Amino acid sequence: MGQVTLQDVAEHAGVSMKTVSNVVRGYRHVSDAMRTRVQQSIDALGYRPNVSGRSLATGRTNMLAFAFPDLRRPYFAELAHVFSRVCADRGYQLLLEETAGAPGGELSAVRGREAGVVDGVVIHPQVLTPTEIDSARGDTAVVFLGEDVRPPGSDLVAIDNVLAASEAVAHLAALGRRRIGFLGHEVGEQSRTSAFRLEGYRDGLTAAGLPFDASLCVAREVGDARGAEHAFGQALDAGLSIDGLLCRDDLAAVGALRAMRLRGLEAPRDIAVVGWDAIGLAASLVPSLTSVAPDTVALAEAALDRLQERIAGRPGEGRAVTVGHRILVGESAPYPDGSVD
Structure with a gap:
């Protein structure tokens, strides 16, 4: 057989060419049964x-971009994997x-459509302002994480960082911890993520009837596990006394656990x-x-739902979509009865 065509697939599956095209393009209105039927014929x-031919005919590449700060951060590497699966x-x-x-990297990402490379972009910005993003993106469909x-008029998908941080503090307070610290925000100007998680940390303390003490919040100069280990170790050596700790991210928690172990401290015995x-x-x-677990599958699904709507040119005001999270309970801060998930 020569090169297999769209018509060949349609005849094999007993459906129209348009149905095959809709499946290939990933349109959501195709039923699961029909999608499976067509995919079996494709396989x-x-x-x-023919991506290049389709791009010339439709002006689309069927390629999306996911732009994020640093692939060395496990969260973004794992989130990229989830996005890849959902896109496929x-x-x-x-x-x-x-x-x-960096500004240059984020600008390059939102300009992807201008180069004819991608149909749309999902981006987790760190430094660009809304005005800078809006002026740079042209007609690129963009969804923000x-x-x-x-x-204005754009879409956002996120978890509720403030609520999640407050719930994490509540979990520690339920263990009887009364001196709860925070580790891992930036030295100097804080990122938006750190600011919201610190806000939730303070809300959680208030809800638990605990005072906020800035001396229990330990910043790190380098945003990795070693940076957290160094900063937390120095704080412990200087007399920091806490019995609970909320970390900005898991890398900060890894650093904290190592700093504790080197000083004869254990989680959760000494510090949960x-x-x-x-x-x-x-x-x-x-x-x-124990860790705050964002629902990354729901995040990817919601982001791509909105992006596909924008690519299709469907009108509508931009909106913010909040996806769920949970406290995944491990041994470092178990349930009050000592159990874990």
Whole structure:
């Protein structure tokens, strides 16, 4: 057989060419049964869409971009994996763009459509303002992740960082912890993520009837596990006395646990520790890490729902979508009865 065509797939599946096209493009209105039927024919015949030809005919590439600060951070690496799977399920290819949290990298990402490379971009911005993003993106369909920095009329998908941090503090307070610290925000100007998580930390203290003490909040100069270990170790050596700790992210928690171990302290005996992101490594630590777990699948699904609507040109005001989270309880801060998830 020569090159397999769209018509070949349609005849094999007993459906119209438009239905096959809709499946290939990942349109959501195709039923699961029909999608499976067409996909079986695609697999059986070995059909491969002609992306360049389709791009010329439709002005679309069927490729999306996911732009994020740093692939070395486990959370973003794992989130990129989730996005890749969800995109594949919808018939899209995914281009990963590491912005390094720098203006140039973020500008390049939101300008992707101008180069004819991608149909739309999901971005987790770190430094660009809404005005800068709006002026740079042209007609690129963009959906934002994280804190609300979207230009007017744009879409945002995020978890509620303030609520999640407050719930994490409540979990520690339920264990009887009364001197609860925070670890991992930036030295000097704070990122938007850190600011919201610190706000939730303070809300949680207030709800638990505990005072806020700025001396219990430990910043780190370098945003990785070593930076957290160094900062927390110095604080402990200087006399920091806490019995509970909420960390900005799991890397900060990893650093905290190491700093504690080197000083003869254990979690949860001496300090109950809660991380953030529920990275794969968290469950393999000793002790296993209690962590705020964002629903990354729901986040990716919601972001791509909005992006596909924008690509299709559907009108509507931009909106913020909040996805769920949970406290995944491990040994570092178990339930009051000592059990874990």
